[in-house]
Amino acid sequence: LVWTMSGAVLVMPATAALANGWNMPVGVTDLSRDIHGLHMAIFWICVVIGIVVFGALFYSLFRYRRSRGAQPARFHEHTTVEVIWTVVPLLILVAMAVPATATLKSMYDASAADMEVMITGQQWRWRYEYRDEEVAFLSSLATPREQIAGQQAKGEHYLLEVDRPLVLPVDRKVRLLLTSDDVIHSWWVPELGVKQDAIPGFVNENWVRINEPGIYRGQCAELCGRDHGFMPVVVEAVEPERFDAWLAERQAEAAEAAMGLDREWAMEELMARGEQVYGTICASCHQPDGSGNPPVFPALAGNQALLGDRERHIETVIDGIAGSAMPGFANTLDPAEIAAVITYERNAWGNEAGDSVQPSA
Ligand code: CUA
Incomplete structure (x- = not known):
């Protein structure tokens, strides 16, 4: 009776907990299933140990209670009992440790990943x-x-x-x-x-x-x-195919975003460089504010005839204008400086040109 009661006391709440979904989930990976299996095996081993220990305890309390006139046994050292209570727990621990160690080892083996x-x-x-x-x-x-x-x-x-x-x-x-x-x-x-x-x-x-x-x-x-x-x-x-498609989409998005950032960065660089080149070379004749000094040095600000025509603008800076005070800068400025100063002028004073925000080649 006592054994059955101890069993019921331990097993009933345990099964109730499992039925109520209080247990850990089985999961959707082989490893999570191994972990769950291990957890359940150890859980039931503990329940059995609990039944044996508490059963013995309550049985002794009940069977040898004082009103029955029980006398305690008086003996010292009992080799058989000592061997049993050493070997049995050892075997139980080893039985739990072997699969637990194997699972633990695979948990941390992240090698050969895709x-x-x-x-x-x-x-x-x-x-x-x-x-x-x-x-x-x-x-x-x-x-x-x-x-x-x-x-x-x-x-x-x-x-x-x-x-x-x-x-x-x-x-x-x-x-x-x-x-x-x-x-x-x-x-x-x-x-x-x-x-x-x-x-x-x-x-x-x-x-x-x-x-x-x-x-x-x-x-x-x-x-x-x-x-x-x-x-x-x-x-x-x-599914892997859906994942690959999803990933390709994200990569395309990322590449687009990076290109936008590159363009923005290139634009800032060109404008800063162009302003500097304009200030040291062009501003001596065309004024720092682009107002020029007509009629010899025409204004650049609002000069759509020049700034609205990219080809002509580039040719003018590189080759100059024959028979005028405008020299060519092909030998004075390197290509990056020419690109920078043209970008700067178009963006600073040629705002009406539809493509003025594009960096010039
Ligand atoms: Cu808690 Cu982050």
């Missing part, structure tokens, strides 16, 4: 960088805070959405590198069996190979400041 994603925690969002593919973006909370507060107040279930999920292909081994820009965060996605600290100044490693397409949710699991609770992780696992 791709690599760097995950950087920031207060309070994640930055994902597909390292060899030169694609990177930030992933932040997208669900409005008022909406979350409203649902919380009503006790409703709510999801924290992000603006850009981490998109990963299924059936490919992805090496995850984790670090942080500020404080310690932790990237945790239960269904992927990954919970890894992101520590500033330090790179941690983990990996996933997802078996099933789907949306997998997690969150920052290390108290990292005010908005720790609003630092969700969303992973979207897709």
